[in-house]
Structures are given as C-alpha cells and as structure tokens.
Amino acid sequence: MEFDRIEIGKFIKKTRKAKRLRQQDLADENISQVVISYIETGKPEISEEKIRYLLNKLKIRESDYKEFYVEDNKEASKELEEEMKLRLIALETIIDLTAPEQGLEELRSIGLPNGSPLDADIYYLKGKYYLYKRNLKRANKYFFQAIRLVDDKYPEMIGSNLKAASYFGLAKLEYANNDLNKALEYCKKGESSFIIDGGRSYLQAGFLVSKVIFLQKLNRLEDAQSALDKLNSLNSGKPCFIESREIILNAYELQATIWAKGNMTNNAIIHAKKGIELARIDKAYDRSCELWTTLGSIYSNKNKLHLAEICFLTALKLKNKIQREYLLSYANTQLGNLYTKKKKFSKAEKMFQKAISISKKTNDAYQETEALMGLGECYIHQNNSAHAIKCLKHALELAKQSGFTKQKNQLLLKLGHYLKTIGNPGFQEYVFDFFESNVEALFNRKGGESAMPYYFSQTKRHSAGDPPDL
Template sequence: MKGLHTKELGELLRRIRKEKSLRLEDIADQNISPATISNIERGVPHVLSGKIEYLMEKLGTDEDEVKRLKAGVAEELKQLELDLLAIESFCDVGEIEEAIEKLNKYDSMSTEHPFAAIVYFLRGKCYVSKGEWEKAKREISSAIRLSGNCHTENIEASSYCLLGIISFFTNELNQAIQFTDKGIQTFVPEGKRSQLLDVLIINKISYLENLNRVGEAFTLVSEIWERKEEIRKPELLLHLYQQRVTLLRKTDHYEEAIEIGTEGLERARMTSEYIRILDLWDAMGSVYLRMDDLENAEVCLDFAVKLKKKINTRHHLYIATLTRCGILYMRKGELERAHLFLEDAIVQGRELKADVYLIDALTIMGDLKVRLGNNNEAILYYQEAIQIAEKCGLKKKKHAILYRLANSYQHVDQKVFQHLLSNMFEVYREMREDGLIRDII
C-alpha cells in the first residue's frame, strides 16, 4: 500500500483485528495461514502484496480506512519511541529505579506489539545495571525472541551484548566471548545503535585479554584502532585506549604503551567518564610497574585510587588497581601499606564475586605473607586462589600459583611439597619469568 511502511501497515492491521476481537486462527484459512498473518502484522518484508490485500478483505477493511487510522497510530508510535528513548537515557545516567518505574506502564503491552522487544530489552538492561543477573537474563531472552519485530533496532545484537556482559561479571569468560560473537554476527549495519558494533568488539577484546588470549585481542585492537576517530562515545574510546595500553604492556612495548596512554589521558581530561579515566590511569601505572619505575607508577595509581571517590558505583577493575598498589608498596618495602591495599582488594573482590580480579589479590597477599614469614597464612590464600583459577579455567594463573604453593609447603610439609613438585614444580621452573606478575602489571 502506497505511503505506508510494511511495519506501520502491519501494526495498523493488527489493531483492526484486535478491535474486532479476532484471533489469528479466526482469520486464517486455506489461502492465508496464521504465520503469514503474524508476519504481515510484524512488518516482515517480502510478504506478497496479494496476501496483504486478502488479509484486509478478511478483516472487512480497505485502504481508505487504514489510511484514516494511520495518522493517529503513527503519532502514538512516535510518542512511544521517544518515551522509550527517555527511559533508556535514564538507565544510561544511572537513574535505574526511575527507568524501571517508567517501564511498569508497559507491563500489559502485547508481545505482538512492534516495540515489545525494546521494552523487554530495556528491562533487562536495567537489571544488568543493578547486578540482578537472573532477572536480566529472563528479560533479555524475551527480547531476543521478539527481536524480529524490530529488526532495524538492533535489539538482538544489543541483547547478546548484555548477555556477554552478564557472563563476564559472573566469571564465565568463554561464554562472554560466545555471546559477544553472536552479537557481532546479528548486528545490522544499516540499523540503529550504530556504535553497538564497536561496543561488541571492544568488549570482546577485554574478555580475550582477561583470558590471556593476547594475540587474538591484539589483532582486534589493531583493526578497530584504524577507525578510532569514528568512535563518538567518549566512554567507549577511552576503554579502547585502556585496552591498547594493557595489550602493549603485555607484549613488552612499554614506550609505545606510555605514548598511547598519555594521548588517551589528554582526551580523558575533556570528559567526565571517571570509571574509564580511572582504568586508563591504572593501565599506565601497570606499565610503569612493569618497567620498575616505582615513582611514576605511584603517581598513576595514587591518582586512580583518589579518583575512585568520584565513582559511586562498585567497579570490578578497581580491585586490580588495589592489587597493583599492593605490589607497588611491597616493592617499596612499605609492607603494612601494601597489606591494607591487598586486604581491601580481597574484601571487594569477594563482595562483588569478581573472581578474575580476586585471584590476583589473593595471590599477591600470599606473596606478602611469605615475605613476612607467615607461610601457613600464605598457603590459605594460595589455595583459595587456585580453586578460583581452576573454576574460571585460567590455567596460566593456576600454574603460577601452584609454583608459589609448592614453595610455601617446602617449609611446612615435605610430603605435600614432594607431591606438588612431582606434578608441576619442574615444569613451572622452566618458565623464564613470573607469568602471574606479568598478567597483573
């Protein structure tokens, strides 16, 4: 029908059917199936025009009546679209309860409505912000199921992005990558949320880096870095800078890491993205720690710790910042100060169940206890760290911690020491450097 988009026409025909209290099955016959009627109402493209005309005839309506309805429905959908945009904006700025309250008025919205998937997605997004993972997954699953109703909104890809984030925060890193890949595959380039593809790619880089799959992560960083000036979202751009600095540090390109980090910090000064600014200062502090430049490392990490006061939300990566502070002050011989930072890192890591970062905090606390001559206490920290590393599938970290554990048992229980030694000690001794410290700093 001229002048009407298929999605718009479908919504009008759905409303006419609903007003007449007709089910899909009431209209379907040998010439038109319930599935075809549903496709027309959902605005699925490529439905034969003859089928649409036949449905209109079955509904007892014509082109003139549909056009009369168009003006009012179009205005209603336009208003609804703006309202949903406002709700998502409330979520983006941290006003989660306000967003949820505004979503409540759509509780009775039909799943056949063209914006139903968006409503489910927004509920899921709000629950992700609150850390209510199970509720979030239920809403997001519904959004994916209904996303065909709003193909160009990129709700399916956005939903997989959220599932990846949930998996990361629940310490399922491989699953986070799988969901993120699904988001990349389902992204519609000509659709809305144009920055979503960059979000997905940068998130994947982060997940790969945490799994120590440095080569894969570096390849993705190099690809997206070529078009970094096209990234309009400051938070996303700073995240990319932080990831590049981290990967350059892990591949021993220290001078380039400092150059890129400094450039990123200059850009960061023009924003109020405090979480990403903290992360970037932390990444720079880590580079200086790797270089054993303790003075500059302290400048960077001290700024990151003080900046945390401006961040009201709990931040997983800050646990890594506290751990690096522990390493810094151990190297400076300020052991009591190191203990305070590591203790704080462990407390926050346990509270947030941030296993990826908790492993490092526990391990370095074990190192500190060894340095203080408390081998029995060190063993407890190492054992907890090994259990978490095993659960997360972080084999490199597990081997690094087993080395420490064997060293500690050498002074406590020779039988256990020999058992550990026979399994891994000689293999790990062949490694030329401490892999765990390299991962952390």
Template sequence: MHQIKVSKEKMGEIFRLRRKEMGLRQEDVANKAGVSISTISNLELGNHTVKEESIVAYAGALGVAEDIFGLLSDAEQKEQKAKRELGKIEKIIRANPDEALNQLTELNETFNLENSKTLLPLANYLWGKCYLEKRKWQQAEKFFKETVLLLEQQIEQNEELKHSNLLAACFNSLGNIAFYENKLKEAIEWTEKGLASFTPSGKRDYLYYFLLYNKSLFLQNTNDLEKTNEALEHLQQEINAIETEGRLLENVRLSVIIQYYDTYATVLNQMGFTEKALEYAQKGRRIAWLNHEYDALLTLWTTIGTIFSNKGDLTSAKECFLQALHIQPKIKREVLLSPVHTHLGKLWLEQSDASIASKHMKKALSISKKYKDVPGQINAIQILGHCHLAEDHYEEAIKQFETGCNLAHQHEMHEQELALLDDLSSTYEKMGDRDKFLTCVEQSYRIRMKQKIGGGT
C-alpha cells in the first residue's frame, strides 16, 4: 500500500490543476489512466472512496505521483522537474524566442538534455520552435527533423510521447517552413503526415485545427480550388462539431477561426461566388475587429477589397485597401502590407495613373524583398513593369520583366515565368525586335512542353 502524503482536498486540487495545466478534459485523462470519468470527478472533488490503484493510475497519467505519494527516485524527480521547466519555456517561445533560447541553454547545462533519451525530443522541438519564430528556417528544420527521428524510434513503446502529439507538431512546423520557402508540394505532404500522426485524445489538441487550416491554405496556393474547398469544408465540420460541444475557444485558436473565414472568402471569390465570399469575409472581419486582431483585420480588409474588385466595384475596392493601410500602426507583421500596396498599384494602373501605381508597387516590392516573399516579389515586379509600359518606358519595363522571369525560373514557379515571358514577348513585338520576340516565344514553348511531358509539374 502506498502512503498518501496529502489530504483528500489537497489531492483533488493537485489533480484538477495539473489536468487543466496540461489542457486535458476529464474524459481525456480517464481514457489515458484507464478509469471512469466519475472516478476522475470524485478524485478532483476530494470525495474519493475509490480503489488505490485508480488513484495511482490517475497520478501516473498526470505525472503527479511525486506530489501524491513521494514515489519517484531522485533521477525521476530531476526528470519531472526538467519537463516542467520545458513546459514553461514552451509557453513563452512565441512572445520571446530569444529568452526561450537562453532558458533552453541554461536548462541543457543543468539537466544535460542532449544526453537524455526522454527529454531530448521535447527539448529539440522547442529549439526548433525558437528558430522558427526567429525565421531561421534551416536551423528550425534541422531540429524538427531530428525530433521526428527520435520520436519515431520511441513513440510505439512510449504512451506519453504518443499522447504528446509532438510528432504532429513537428510535421506541422515542417509544413510551415516548406510553405515559407515556396515548396508547396512538400508543405502539403508534411501537413498530411501531421494529420495522420495526430492523436485526438492527446495534448496540444489545437494542432489538429492548425493542420486542417494549413492544408486548405497550401492547397489554395496550388490553385486547386476543388481540393481547397473540400479541405475548408472538412475544417468547417470539425469547428461546428466542437462548437456544438461548447469547447470552441478552449481548443481552437481564434486566429484559425478568423483565417478560416478569410481563406474561404478568397476561394469563393476565385470561384466567382462573390456575394457568398463577401459574407464570409465580413464575418471574419467582425470577429477580428471585436478581438483587436489587427493583422487579421488588415488581411480581411484586403480580401474584401479583392472581392469588390472582382465584382467590378473599383471605388469600394479602393476604399477597402485604403482602410487596410489605416491599420498600419497596429500591425505586427509588416509583410502583410505588401499585398495591399500591390492591389492599390493595380487599381491606380487600371485608372491610368502609372505614377501613383509605381509608388505603391515599389513599396510592395521593398516589403516582399525584406521578408523574402518570392511570390510577392514576382507579382510586384510584373506590375511595376506594366507601370513602365504605361509610360512608354520600354527598356525599364524589360528590365523588370527579365528580373521577375529569372526569379520565377530560379524558384521553379513556371506559371509566373510563362506570364512574364508573355509580357516580354509583347514588349519586344511593340518595339519591333523580332529576334528577341522569337527567343521569348521559344522559351515559353519549351517550358510548356516540359510541363506537358511532366504531367503539368
């Protein structure tokens, strides 16, 4: 028989606080511990007239056996303490990745994390998250891939690791890195792996909704509207299900809900359902406004502007884009301003004011370069080329189109490369330079033939 070190009331408090700290429901821990939900409820209320083995199972599932029974050896106590410290670090990474890195370094020196089979997966994952927040993709990718290897070696024999959802978290982060590096196919593959490895009753359950949203976002960027729509409908079903249970904001981050509305509105707009798109975008905008989510609010104003533009209401579109710029002082992610300037540049160009359009496009290009947003750079460069064409500055236009063409070729963005080659062909034709015109036409032909042979890749 084990010697219980605390009162019934204190034991219930320890159980309840630890479970909530871990983000688990009573039924989650009941499944993990192999006891009934009523047993869990009685234990947390301090009314436990239950078998000792149930108390031991629950304490073990929550990792509080040391607090309840004093059962842990010195080595086990040290490991539990390190896990708690790692848990604290995880909570500050997004807000202060530099401080999180400092704390990880100090913890490594104290607990020798790199030589601990049980602690290293979580520590490596956190190192990766720190570098991800600092936008150091290569370092982050290295740590996530190392964590995946460690987890795959241990996860089948370790229930705690399986329920941690660290594997799904790594796949999710690897998908994000691939997306940032414009590797869409790879991003989708990592995300699919994350969904396949996710344990519904485990920790970090919010990851599931990130993975579902990311899948729809990445598919949207491949321009596969049918698959994107399917992914968004799946996400909507899952959100509706959890909302029905009254657990929406406990498990789904507000950012995912807002981004869902934005992405769905964008897809509907691309499919030509502008009224429905406007309805979704305005719902998302209201949620963002009410919750002071200014980055999301700027994005949604931009989306609404593109919907009005698609409807042919250029006056309303311009008002929306200008409204987005008014939020600039509150924006944390400057890169979000690039599309706003791009859309405004296009509108001014359509209204035959190439001078104002150029100013917006130069601003968009500057921001997208700063944040290594390659699609944004190519788009801005192409429109800037058209601004020069509108003023009959053919040589300047050619410089822009060639720069964009080379960038698209370097990143294997074939559709963008073809569009820029078409612009070059048209410009050379206007200039009467038949040789260069034919050279561009030949380059386009070769790219299209390569796509045809490769099945469109």
C-alpha cells in the first residue's frame, strides 16, 4: 500500500494547523522544514519513511490516515521504477560532472518505495560523493552498505555490477589512503564479482587499469605486464573503455539517433544510456549534454514526457561546464517543445526565448529557426495568432536566407495551414510558394520524374552535436 501524496499532504497540513504548529516547530535533525513543505504539497520525491516520521511527530494514529492509502498498481509501479532508475542515472551525472552537493541533496529526498533494491544504488552514490569530498571514512561505510544490500537482501542486483562498482570505489579509496595492497585486494574482489554481460561494462577495463597502476607501484612488474596484456586484449574486435573518447561518444549519439529514427527506440535508449555512462566517466561535458538531450528526445517521441523532462533538465545542468554553448539552445528548444505538449505554455515560452537568445549569440541560424518554429507552435496552441504568425514568418525568413530547405517547406505548410484555419486569405501565398519550392525537385531538368522530392527525402541536417575535435 502507498500514500496518495496529494491527499495525505493536505491532511498533514490541516492537522498541523489545527494543533497551531508551524513547519519549523516540527523540523529537527531527521526532517527539515523544506521536506515538511514538500510533504504538505504532495511532492513525489519524498520517501514514505519521512511521511510516517512526520505523522508520528504529529501523534496521528494509523487508523486516522488509512483512507489516504491507494492500491498498488503494477503498471504504475513499473513506470515508477523506470523513473527512479533514470533519476539515479541523472544524479550520478550531477555528482560526477556538475554539482556534487546538489546531487547529494536530491539523493537524500529521492523517495524510493519501501524495500526497493535501488536502495543499494543510493548507498553507492553516497559513497561516490564522499569519496569525491575525500571523506574516506564515510565513503567506506556507504560502499560496504551497498555491497551488503546486494549480498544479503537484493541478490537480483548482482547483474547490475553495483557490487563490483562499490569494490572499485573501495580500491580508489584505499589508493587515496596510500594502502596499495588493500587497493589491489579490492580490485581482485571487484573482478571476481564482475558479471561480464551485466551493467557498468566499463568496470572490466577499469579494474585492469587500476591493477596495472597498483602492481607497478608495488614493483611487481611481471604481474603488472600480465594485467596490461589482458587489458590490451580487450581491444580485439571492439572498442575498449579506455579508448572511449570524443569519436566513440560521437558514435554513440549518432547510433542512438539513427535507431530512434528507425523506430528502434528500445535499442536507441540502451545505446544513449551507454554513451551517457561513458561521457560521465570521461568527464566529456559537451557529449554528456548532447546525449542527455538525445535521450530526452527519444522519450519525448514515445510520449514519456516525465522521463524526457528529467533528461532535458539534466542536460541543462551542465551549462556551466560545456564549451559548445549552442548545445544549450538545442536542449532548451526540446524542453520548450515538451512543455508545449504538457500545455505549460509560460514555461515553454521561457525555454524557447532562452534558445533563441543563445542561438543569436552563437550565430546558429539552424537552432534559432527551430526555436522560432517551436515558439510559433506554442502561440498557436494559445490562440495568439499575431505572435504565432510573427514567429513563423521570422523563422521562414531565416530558413530561406540560410538555405534550410526542409525547414522552409515545413514553415510554408504550417503558415499556409494556420492562416487558412483562422480564415486569413493570405494562406494562398504560402501554398503557392510551397508548390514552387518543390516543383523542380519533382522533375529533373530533362522533364523526367525524380525518384523523390527533396522535401520528403531530406534527412536531418543538423543534430545536437558536430564532428569530434581531433
């Protein structure tokens, strides 16, 4: 059984006020005023454990809040699990690449269902945070808690290689402690628990790289050479983790995009997530931003808008780390399109305006055109015809100036259809322009028919990224 978050929040607020208590009167070392506020407003990221703690502080008996339970729903549980897994991937990106403190704060209030095996991920990520902060004692504690949870409570998690990852964290921790023998021992334990066909595949090379470092510092040169030979053998027929840099990350994004276009969305999602993982490990901020935006676009096309939003917001959290600012225009435009779908028009307008501003600054006419198209569509949904027509005309002008044929034809159709819908006779001009624009593509110069008009056959000219810097 789970709580109806909205209703239990209203009930708690009503009870607190009836007892003439302020939120700060109930706050203590276990529950902050912010968390209490989140509970009362029904935020889903707060754990049920915190809600029960607050109920107990208010001396509310279980019989008084039974009515706020809702029946478990298998499909809803599956959706929630997918969302929680994605949130944890996002938080690992935030901890590793942008704002560790923010990542830890969100980690503490993520609100997993009771008894979720993802508890092990929480402990592992806390271990990573404290290792980053060089609080080795606390890092050690959390890594071991993650291992114990997998061993004793959630053996089904072994395929995630979270246990192996925790041993890798412990090896790095002991290396920071200058205890090379312990570091080597944890490497060996990690290797023995590593599942080859499981998750976090990069760990296999990670353990070997670390062993080479530890062994050569221990002057065990033959053993170090043996580990190095094994590491080199991983390159036979496939790219190895240590070789994954700009080109391989670029390939991951392109492959995910191609599969998404071919409606192979599950493969596209898996590939994008692998790329995200590699970008995080390599601290490739631009590629990370790009891959999160690509993944968000895939989810958006599947109409999984809550998952898409997580992706786009994660991409935008990299704004202070990336070098290619135009990537933010792409992410803002995609987020604007999402908010339009969700009918959150004021948020959508804000995202599109940001995208337009960045595009102008970076002289990216393509993304400016895309953002103007999105903004025009947003105004159409709000029946704001004057602003919609102004945006779409501006976008059409940019598309014509820059030779963006696909966008030009899309805009001619959109303007023609919209003007006709609102009874504006000017629609005929755009319909005629569309015909003129495509008639030469239908027939070659000798008068014969071409295989396919340019408008219908053109592939996407420009995605988030560009060729790798070599």
